[in-house]
Every structure is written in structure tokens, then in C-alpha cells.
Amino acid sequence: MANLQSNSGEPKVNYEYRRKKSAEDMRMQVVTFTMMIFFTVIAFAAVGAGFSKWFILPFVLLLAIVQVVFQLYYFMHMSHKGHAVPQFFMYSGILIAFLTILAFLTIIWW
Amino acid sequence: MSTIAHTQKRGFAGTVWEYLTTVDHKKIAILYLLAGGLFFLAGGIEAMMIRIQLAVPNNDFVSAGLFNEIITMHGTTMIFLAAMPLLLGFMNAVMPLQIGARDVAFPFVNALGFWLFFFGGVFLNLSWFLGGAPDAGWTSYASLSLASEGHGIDFYVLGLQISGFGTLMGGINFLVTIINMRAPGMTYMRMPLFTWTTFVASALILFAFPPLTVGLFMMLFDRMFGAGFFDAAMGGNTVIWEHLFWIFGHPEVYILILPAFGIFSEVIPTFSRKRLFGYSSMVFATVLIGFLGFMVWAHHMFTTGLGPVANAIFAVATMAIAVPTGIKIFNWILTMWGGSIQFTVPMLWAIAFIPSFVMGGVTGVMQAAAPADYQFHDSYFIVAHFHYVIVGGVVFGLLAGVHFYWPLMFGTMLSEKLGKVTFTFFLIGFHLTFFIQHFLGLMGMPRRVWTFLPGQGLETGNLISSIGAAFMFVGVIVLLINVVVTQVKNVKVGIDPWKDGRTLEWALPSPTPFYNFKQLPLVRGLDAFWIEKMEGKTEMTPAEPIGDIHMPNNSFTPFMIALGLFIGAFGAMYHVDDKGWALPVLIIGLAVAFASMLYRSIKDDHGYHIHKEELLDDADKGGTR
Ligand code: HEM
Ligand SMILES: [Cu+2]
Numbered sequence: 001m002a003n004l005q006s007n008s009g010e011p012k013v014n015y016e017y018r019r020k021k022s023a024e025d026m027r028m029q030v031v032t033f034t035m036m037i038f039f040t041v042i043a044f045a046a047v048g049a050g051f052s053k054w055f056i057l058p059f060v061l062l063l064a065i066v067q068v069v070f071q072l073y074y075f076m077h078m079s080h081k082g083h084a085v086p087q088f089f090m091y092s093g094i095l096i097a098f099l100t101i102l103a104f105l106t107i108i109w110w
Numbered sequence: 111m112s113t114i115a116h117t118q119k120r121g122f123a124g125t126v127w128e129y130l131t132t133v134d135h136k137k138i139a140i141l142y143l144l145a146g147g148l149f150f151l152a153g154g155i156e157a158m159m160i161r162i163q164l165a166v167p168n169n170d171f172v173s174a175g176l177f178n179e180i181i182t183m184h185g186t187t188m189i190f191l192a193a194m195p196l197l198l199g200f201m202n203a204v205m206p207l208q209i210g211a212r213d214v215a216f217p218f219v220n221a222l223g224f225w226l227f228f229f230g231g232v233f234l235n236l237s238w239f240l241g242g243a244p245d246a247g248w249t250s251y252a253s254l255s256l257a258s259e260g261h262g263i264d265f266y267v268l269g270l271q272i273s274g275f276g277t278l279m280g281g282i283n284f285l286v287t288i289i290n291m292r293a294p295g296m297t298y299m300r301m302p303l304f305t306w307t308t309f310v311a312s313a314l315i316l317f318a319f320p321p322l323t324v325g326l327f328m329m330l331f332d333r334m335f336g337a338g339f340f341d342a343a344m345g346g347n348t349v350i351w352e353h354l355f356w357i358f359g360h361p362e363v364y365i366l367i368l369p370a371f372g373i374f375s376e377v378i379p380t381f382s383r384k385r386l387f388g389y390s391s392m393v394f395a396t397v398l399i400g401f402l403g404f405m406v407w408a409h410h411m412f413t414t415g416l417g418p419v420a421n422a423i424f425a426v427a428t429m430a431i432a433v434p435t436g437i438k439i440f441n442w443i444l445t446m447w448g449g450s451i452q453f454t455v456p457m458l459w460a461i462a463f464i465p466s467f468v469m470g471g472v473t474g475v476m477q478a479a480a481p482a483d484y485q486f487h488d489s490y491f492i493v494a495h496f497h498y499v500i501v502g503g504v505v506f507g508l509l510a511g512v513h514f515y516w517p518l519m520f521g522t523m524l525s526e527k528l529g530k531v532t533f534t535f536f537l538i539g540f541h542l543t544f545f546i547q548h549f550l551g552l553m554g555m556p557r558r559v560w561t562f563l564p565g566q567g568l569e570t571g572n573l574i575s576s577i578g579a580a581f582m583f584v585g586v587i588v589l590l591i592n593v594v595v596t597q598v599k600n601v602k603v604g605i606d607p608w609k610d611g612r613t614l615e616w617a618l619p620s621p622t623p624f625y626n627f628k629q630l631p632l633v634r635g636l637d638a639f640w641i642e643k644m645e646g647k648t649e650m651t652p653a654e655p656i657g658d659i660h661m662p663n664n665s666f667t668p669f670m671i672a673l674g675l676f677i678g679a680f681g682a683m684y685h686v687d688d689k690g691w692a693l694p695v696l697i698i699g700l701a702v703a704f705a706s707m708l709y710r711s712i713k714d715d716h717g718y719h720i721h722k723e724e725l726l727d728d729a730d731k732g733g734t735r
Contacts, residue, residue: 085289093317096404100357107420108353108408 131664133217142199149191156184165576167564174560178245185248191231197369207615210293215286223279225672230273237265252340252351268679281315294653295633302613307372310400318361325354356407364403370507381457382449388441395434421480428478455529459510470498491551517607528592539581612637662717674703
């Protein structure tokens with residue numbers, strides 16, 4: 001978002017700068033995209049290789065979390081400026097949901 | 111002034127049409143106030159019936175079954191259809207003006223939110239005429255509500271689902287508005303406290319309503335399709351409903367009280383002629399209460415057998431909330447300290463609020479002590495507690511807000527004299543009604559009980575309580591008279607009617623132009639308007655030259671969407687009875703709703719512009735303010 005819109009009102013002014021930025025972004029997207037495909041392959045491979053489920057479950061979950069982070073930060077541009085408030089809300093939501101689930105798992109249904 | 115048709119006089123039908131289609135936050139605020147006020151009266155009449163039934167022992171003014179319906183509808187109506195919408199009304203009326211915005215971020219969604227709430231509320235109340243209201247209490251605990259016959263609980267589930275969507279939309283809308291539409295210079299730490307509490311309450315709505323939605327859906331499936339989420343015989347668990355309900359329910363009580371805190375935080379500095387003491391600690395306390403509010407839900411379930419570890423942890427977490435609340439109380443007192451206090455009606459409510467609410471907080475901490483709560487739970491002590499916080503906090507806040515913001519919303523001033531009469535009756539009545547209930551509870555009177563026996567020491571207390579309720583009733587009637595008299599006399603007041611207005615909303619001309627700010631104001635600090643006044647100015651410094659203003663068009667679509675869901679809900683409800691017409695009604699209702707949404711999505715509606723020239727013409731009506 002931030003790299004596509006110019007806030008100078010004079011689009012020509014920072015054209016060069018934005019071009020460079022966009023190229024960088026594109027590179028990161030390609031890199032993360034490759035990694036995500038790679039992760040997916042590993043996930044399938046891990047299941048296919050028949051490891052213990054105590055290894056597979058956390059491992060696949062971990063890969064999934066990393067992919068979500070990639071998705072948010074590189075594809076949905078959360079790494080750019082101006083996303084502080086959405087980030088704050090997302091992390092508060094995650095924190096509250098986490099604490100709630102933790103409470104259920106540890107002290108409520110024992 | 112062609113496009114400024116809004117300022118022209120209309121006939122009655124024209125006015126009705128204007129309100130049915132409006133997307134203006136100021137008019138939606140009035141709609142919320144009207145609808146919320148009507149539901150408040152309905153809930154109030156139910157309350158009077160409860161107190162008449164309980165005035166003397168062995169009474170049979172209403173039957174036991176009807177009594178259950180009345181208490182259920184009283185609680186549900188007061189929380190979901192009166193208190194919350196009235197607060198949303200004030201948020202709509204005041205918040206956009208306080209941050210210097212021309213409207214909320216999504217005016218269309220704002221209207222949709224209102225109509226969903228309204229139709230949900232009407233749906234719920236129609237249960238009275240269609241075979242009986244819900245009767246499992248406002249908390250609708252699953253083992254009870256699944257056993258409830260007839261359609262009462264279905265009215266509860268579907269009605270709250272529809273109005274809940276509306277509330278959720280309202281919350282999201284306010285969040286986006288506050289994040290994105292503050293005037294130049296209005297940093298977060300310069301936002302008036304009512305805006306801050308609106309912000310945090312909206313965030314709570316955002317996070318708290320989804321669990322309720324989920325719970326209601328599960329209840330719906332259990333009742334209509336024989337799912338077994340809450341049915342132990344089918345492998346479900348009835349306590350899950352309690353968890354879902356209270357994960358929503360406790361934040362809900364903060365959704366109610368925080369905006370009321372916000373109103374008091376505006377009233378007290380205004381009539382003490384001092385800036386709010388400890389502004390940043392107030393903001394901090396508000397946010398902290400918001401967070402902690404999510405971590406205490408199980409204090410409503412101490413007696414369900416969660417075990418000592420869970421009870422201990424939730425007890426401590428609950429008591430922790432008293433700390434930020436205490437910070438606020440001290441800040442209000444210190445704001446008044448040394449101020450030049452004017453005892454206007456809003457200020458009287460604010461002053462009465464402090465001790466009343468503290469009493470509710472103290473009983474709250476008592477209940478938070480889990481072992482003691484085994485005694486208090488489900489007794490009249492609980493009833494006393496939550497009425498001290500909800501009436502002494504939320505309702506006092508609403509009443510303060512009505513008097514304080516009336517000139518802003520309607521351009522007239524409610525009579526101070528009649529206001530003081532209302533205040534006296536209501537305050538005395540309130541303490542008469544609820545103080546004695548603490549002792550009734552400790553003496554063993556269970557809550558939600560239909561009647562009681564003579565000779566157990568409960569007669570006097572209950573009689574006193576009922577007399578108090580009559581006092582409150584008189585107070586409300588006087589308030590209604592006050593409203594009618596004021597609007598009939600229709601004496602208009604000008605800018606800054608209280609003379610000591612501190613925040614941006616008071617810098618606007620009266621009546622507020624439909625575009626709010628001709629030029630967005632430049633905010634130079636907390637209490638923006640006060641700062642300008644202290645420098646001898648009478649208006650805000652504009653932050654931009656006069657330019658075209660973009661406005662949204664009115665729309666009837668929100669009404670149609672909500673109406674469609676309302677019709678569809680009847681179909682869904684009667685479908686289980688194998689009524690032939692039910693399925694078509696469900697389909698027609700949903701078709702109306704989705705067709706309206708589709709219409710909205712494909713029809714381009716770019717709104718219109720008020721041109722610079724027209725604004726310049728308008729100069730005599732308020733200048734740059
Ligand atoms: C110092 C802050 C507070 C504390 C420590 C507190 C604590 C509690 C506890 C422990 C209960 C459960 C008692 C039981 O059922 O056995 C309760 C019930 C209740 N509280 Fe509070 N509370 C506080 C503030 C509030 C506020 C601000 C509100 C609303 C504006 C509120 C509304 C309610 C309601 C409605 C119930 C009863 C729910 C029901 O069972 O129907 N409380 N409170
Ligand atoms: Cu609670």
C-alpha cells in the first residue's frame with residue numbers, strides 16, 4: 001500500500017525512489033513465495049516419511065505459523081509503515097485469544 | 111443553495127423519509143436515542159411489574175411463568191436494547207464532532223447498524239404477542255433454555271443475533287473513524303476522554319461480540335436442528351454456553367461502563383472549569399480496563415465447580431480491575447478539587463455517580479473473593495451489586511449525557527429545574543430500591559425468585575425496595591415531561607450553551623451544519639476549544655482553505671437489508687413447527703436482504719459535493735467554526 005501511493009501529490013518527484021522500493025518488494029515476495037512452497041513440500045514430506053505424530057504436529061504447526069507471518073508481512077505489506085494500529089489490534093487479539101485458550105487448557109478443564 | 115436542501119423545511123412525511131434513509135451520524139444518533147429511549151421505557155415498565163409482584167409476600171400480581179418472562183425481558187432489554195444503543199447514540203452524536211470529522215468512516219454501515227439493532231429489538235419484543243417471551247433469564251443458561259417450551263428462547267437467539275450484528279458494525283465503524291479521521295493536530299493523546307472511551311469500548315465490542323455470536327449460533331442449532339453442543343445426554347456440555355456467554359458478558363459490562371466514564375470525564379472538567387486531572391493516567395486506566403476485562407469472565411462461574419486453582423486465579427484477576435477503576439475515581443475527585451464548581455444537572459449526576467458507583471465496586475470486590483461468593487452467588491446481593499454499577503454508573507451517565515448533550519443534539523436546553531426534580535426523585539429512589547437488597551440477599555433471598563413467604567424477615571425490605579422503584583418511575587416521568595415542555599417551547603440556544611465547553615463539539619454553530627465543519631479545525635492541544643477561548647478567540651483556527659466537501663447520499667437500502675433479515679428470522683423460527691409458510695418466508699426474507707446488498711454493491715453511488723461557492727454563501731450561518 002505505502003509503496004504504491006505517493007504522498008507528495010507530485011507523482012514524478014519520487015518516481016525513481018518508488019521504482020527501487022517496488023523492485024525490492026518484488027524480490028522479497030518471490031523469495032518468500034519460494035520458501036512457502038518449500039515449506040509446504042517439507043510438511044507433506046514429514047507426514048509421508050511417517051515420523052511420530054509428536055514430531056509432525058508441532059512441526060507442521062510451526063511451518064504454518066511462519067507462512068502466516070510471511071503472508072501478513074510480505075504479501076499484505078504489514079512490513080511497511082503505517083500499519084501500527086492494525087498490528088496492535090492483531091497482536092492484542094492474538095494475546096487475548098491465547099490467554100483464553102491457555103486458561104481453558106490449564107486451569108478450567110484439567 | 112440548491113444542494114443544501116437539508117436546511118429546507120419539510121413536511122411530516124418528508125421528515126420521516128429523511129430519517130428512514132439518513133446516513134448522517136447526527137440523525138442516526140437521534141434515532142438511537144429515540145429507539146433506545148422507547149426500549150428503556152419498556153424495560154422500565156417490566157421493572158415496575160417485578161417490584162409490584164415482590165412488594166408483599168405471597169403476591170400473585172403475575173403468575174410464576176409470566177414473572178420469569180418479565181425478568182428475562184427486563185434484563186435483556188435494558189442491556190442490549192436500552193443501555194448499549196443509548197450509549198451508541200451519544201457516541202454517534204458526539205465523537206465525530208469531538209475529533210473534528212465530517213462524519214463516521216462508513217455512514218452507510220452506520221445506518222445499517224442502527225436498523226439491524228432496531229429490527230432485532232422489535233423482533234425480540236414481538237415475542238410478547240406471539241406465544242410468550244423468553245424465560246430463561248438474560249444469561250439464558252443452556253440447560254434451562256434448551257428445556258424452555260414455545261418460541262421464547264428462539265426470539266431471544268434470533269433477535270440478539272440480528273441486533274448483535276448491528277452493534278458489531280457500529281463498533282468497527284467507530285474504530286475506523288477514530289483511527290483515520292481525526293482533524294489535523296488531533297493526536298491520540300489529545301483526544302477527549304469520551305472519544306478514548308468510545309475507542310476502547312468499540313475495541314471491546316469487536317473482540318467480545320464474536321463469542322456471543324458463536325454461542326447464539328450453537329444455541330440456535332441445538333434448539334432447531336437437534337444439535338447437541340450443550341446437551342450432556344448427547345455428549346455436549348452445558349457449561350460451554352456459560353463460558354461463551356461470559357467471555358462476551360464481562361467485556362459487555364465494560365462496553366457499558368466505559369462510555370459512561372467518558373461522559374463523566376467530559377462533564378466534570380466542564381463544570382469544575384479545570385482540565386481533567388491526570389489525563390494520561392485516565393487513558394492508561396481505560397485501556398488497561400479494556401484488557402483486563404477479557405481475563406475475568408469465570409468470576410461469574412465460581413460456583414460451577416471450576417476448582418480452587420481456577421477460582422483463585424480468576425479472583426485475583428478480578429480484584430486487579432479495581433485498581434485502574436480506583437485511579438479513575440481519584441482523578442475525578444482531584445479534577446473537582448479546587449475547581450469552581452457549578453451544580454448544573456449533568457454535574458449533579460456526575461457527583462452522585464462517584465459514591466454510588468464506588469459502592470457497586472466494593473461489592474464487586476467482595477464477590478470476587480471466590481469463597482465468599484459461594485454465599486453471595488444467585489442471591490439478591492448480586493442484584494444489588496450490578497444495579498449499583500449499572501444504574502449508579504451507566505444510567506447516571508446516560509442521564510448526565512442527556513442533559514449535557516441535549517443542546518448539542520437538539521439546539522434547546524432542558525429545564526434545569528425539572529432536571530433537578532428528576533435527579534432528586536431518581537437518586538433517592540435508586541438507593542431506596544437497591545441498598546436494602548444487599549441485606550435481603552445476605553438474609554437468603556434468592557435472585558429471580560417469583561415470590562416469598564411472610565414471617566422470614568423479608569417483608570419490610572422488599573416493600574422499601576418497591577417504594578424506591580416508584581420514586582425512580584416518577585423521576586423518569588418528570589424527565590419525559592421536561593423533554594416535551596422543552597421541545598414545545600423550542601427556545602434555541604447558540605454556540606457553546608454551557609459557556610464552559612472545552613472540546614471541539616462546542617465550537618460548532620447550533621444547529622450543527624449537516625457537513626459539521628466547513629473547514630477542518632486545527633487542534634493545538636487537549637481541550638482544543640478551551641485553548642482558543644483562553645487566547646481570546648471565539649472560534650477554531652481552520653486547518654484548510656474552504657473547499658468542496660464530499661457528502662454521501664441518503665439511502666433506503668440499510669432499512670431494507672435489516673427488514674429482510676427480520677422477515678427471514680420469522681421463517682427460520684417457525685420452520686421447526688412444520689408450518690408450510692415458514693420456508694417461503696425464510697427464503698423471501700433472505701432474498702430481500704441479499705438483493706438489497708447486491709443492489710448496494712453494483713450500483714455506483716459516489717455521493718455528491720457541496721461546492722465552495724455554496725459554503726461561502728453559507729457564511730452567515732456560522733463562519734469557519
Ligand atoms: C470493581 C469492578 C467489579 C468487580 C470486581 C465485579 C465483580 C463481579 C462478580 C465477581 C460478579 C459475579 C457474582 C456472582 O454472580 O456470584 C459480578 C456480577 C455482575 N456484575 Fe460486576 N464487578 C465489577 C464491576 C461491574 C461493572 C462496572 C458492571 C456493569 C457496568 C458490572 C455488572 C455486573 C453484572 C450485570 C453482574 C451479574 C451478572 C448476572 O449474573 O446476571 N460489574 N460482578
Ligand atoms: Cu463480570
